[in-house]
Amino acid sequence: VQIVQSGAELRKPGASLRISCKTSGYTFSSSSMHWVRQAPGQRLEWMGWINHVNGNIKYSEKFLGRITITRDTSANTTYMDLTALTSADTAMYYCAKQGAQWLAYLDSWGQGTLVTVSS
Amino acid sequence: EIVLTQSPATLSVSPGEGASLSCRASQGVHTNFAWYQQKPGQSPRLLIYGASVRATGVPARFGGSGSETEFTLTIDTLQSEDSAVYYCQQYDIWPWTFGQGTKVEIK
Numbered sequence: 001v002q003i004v005q006s007g008a009e010l011r012k013p014g015a016s017l018r019i020s021c022k023t024s025g026y027t028f029s030s031s032s033m034h035w036v037r038q039a040p041g042q043r044l045e046w047m048g049w050i051n052h053v054n055g056n057i058k059y060s061e062k063f064l065g066r067i068t069i070t071r072d073t074s075a076n077t078t079y080m081d082l083t084a085l086t087s088a089d090t091a092m093y094y095c096a097k098q099g100a101q102w103l104a105y106l107d108s109w110g111q112g113t114l115v116t117v118s119s
Numbered sequence: 120e121i122v123l124t125q126s127p128a129t130l131s132v133s134p135g136e137g138a139s140l141s142c143r144a145s146q147g148v149h150t151n152f153a154w155y156q157q158k159p160g161q162s163p164r165l166l167i168y169g170a171s172v173r174a175t176g177v178p179a180r181f182g183g184s185g186s187e188t189e190f191t192l193t194i195d196t197l198q199s200e201d202s203a204v205y206y207c208q209q210y211d212i213w214p215w216t217f218g219q220g221t222k223v224e225i226k
Contacts, residue, residue, distance in 0.1 A: 044163065044206060044217040060214045094162055099174075104210035105153040107174060109162035 001025040005095060005110040011117050016083040019113045021095035028052055028076040032098035034106060035069065035080045039091040047093075050078060053101065085117045121145050123207050123218035132197050133226045140192040140221045142207035147187035151211035154183055154192045157220075158203045166205075167192065199225050 006020040021033060034049040048059035050069045057069050068081040078095060092112045099107035122145040132138045144152075150170035155163040165174040167183035170190060180195040194201055202225045207218040 043219045044208075046215045046217075058213065096163075099165065099168060103151065103168070104215050105165060105168040105208065106155075106163070107165045107168075109164070112162055 001097065001108040003095060003097060003108055003110040005093075005113045008114040009116070011085050011115065012119055013086055013117060015085050015117075016081060017085065017115060018079055018081045019093055019095070019115075021078045021080070021110055023076050023078070023097065026097070028073060031101070032104070033069075033071075033078040034096050034098060034104070035067075035093065036096060036106070037091040037093045039088070042091075047080070049098070049104070052078075085115075087117050089115060090117045091115060120214050121148060121209050121212055121216050123209060123216055125205075125207055125218035125221045127221060128219075129222045129224065131224045131226055134197055134199060136197055138194045138197055138201075138223060140194075140205055140223070142185075142190045142192070142218050144188045144190070144209055146212075148209040148211035150186050151209060152183075152185070152190050153208045153210065154181075154190075155206045155208065156201075156203045157206065163206065194223070197223075197225060201225065 002024045004022045009017050029052045032051045035047040050057045066083050070079045094112050095110045096106035097108040099105045124143045126141045152170040154167040157163045171183045182193045184191050204220045204222050206220050
């Protein structure tokens with residue numbers, strides 16, 4: 001299993017960003033992909049996930065209205081869009097594959113995408 | 120949301136000794152529980168899921184136990200490469216949550 005994320009991003013407050021997460025080595029449509037972030041010195045924080053089996057998407061309430069998770073099944077790629085960025089969104093963002101269909105532990109992680117929000 | 124509280128915050132252990140890390144959940148999560156290891160500059164790595172099942176490739180010196188609200192990660196015969204931050208995670212009730220981490224230092 002390989003999960004490769006897009007590169008570091010620098011954004012100004014109020015801007016938006018898109019992070020991509022390209023996978024290989026397993027059947028893309030057989031699992032779910034999660035988005036987790038880690039602000040400096042903070043614990044890991046779940047943002048949302050997409051079930052590639054049935055297309056269902058779930059977001060953490062904290063990010064509702066700002067986050068959109070989409071996919072391109074032909075490219076085995078998942079995307080996470082985040083809008084209305086503030087300095088509090090400065091963090092490392094990870095996508096991670098779910099380990100089993102109905103159990104949301106994460107058995108493979110991308111390398112992370114560092115997002116810096118600064119004017 | 121379920122709050123996971125890990126203790127201790129930092130653990131300093133000599134090579135060859137054992138370590139015991141604790142995680143307490145604010146409400147019962149059955150055994151829908153995992154442990155991760157994160158080394159500096161790296162992504163988290165799954166160690167344990169189902170509270171006690173070692174993930175593929177994880178050395179046998181790592182063990183997990185517990186259910187509902189009390190969970191423990193034990194590391195037998197610590198090695199220098201075990202220096203890392205360890206996080207617990209519950210996946211019983213959405214939103215899934217993580218603990219704040221325990222830093223294991225090797226003396």
